[in-house]
Amino acid sequence: MQRTTLTIDGHSHVLAQGTQLGSLKAAAEEAVRAGGRFIDLTVVGNVAVSVLVSPGVAIHFTTREVAEDDRDTGVLAEPFDESRHWDISDLF
Numbered sequence: 001m002q003r004t005t006l007t008i009d010g011h012s013h014v015l016a017q018g019t020q021l022g023s024l025k026a027a028a029e030e031a032v033r034a035g036g037r038f039i040d041l042t043v044v045g046n047v048a049v050s051v052l053v054s055p056g057v058a059i060h061f062t063t064r065e066v067a068e069d070d071r072d073t074g075v076l077a078e079p080f081d082e083s084r085h086w087d088i089s090d091l092f
Contacts, residue, residue, distance in 0.1 A: 004063045006041065008051050016042040016074035021061065028053050044072050046079045 004015045006024070015024075019042065031037035036054030043049050053059065071080050 001066060001068045002063050003044075003066045004061055006059070006061055008053065008059050009057045011051075013041055013049055013051070014044045016044055016046060017069070017072045018074045025061075028059055032057075042074050042076060044069075046071075046073060046075055046077075048076050 001017060003017070004019060004021060006013045006015055024039070024041070027039045031039055031053035032055050036052060038050045038052050041049045041051065
């Protein structure tokens with residue numbers, strides 16, 4: 001599977017599996033055209049994050065091949081079970 005990291009102004013957000021990159025890129029472009037706007041992300045752990053995207057803010061995507069993770073469904077109603085420990089270093 002592929003795992004994508006979105007970095008905005010130096011802050012990295014590891015996106016949940018199944019994130020539609022085309023839609024996310026379009027939302028970021030629209031936010032810049034609008035002079036700034038929050039866009040919503042679902043990150044690994046099935047956690048909601050809102051980030052402010054505005055003109056002059058550097059945004060970049062990196063994608064790498066990683067092993068499948070059955071916990072990473074992208075469903076906000078199903079956050080990672082705390083009994084199934086994970087660490088951010090597991091993502092890289």
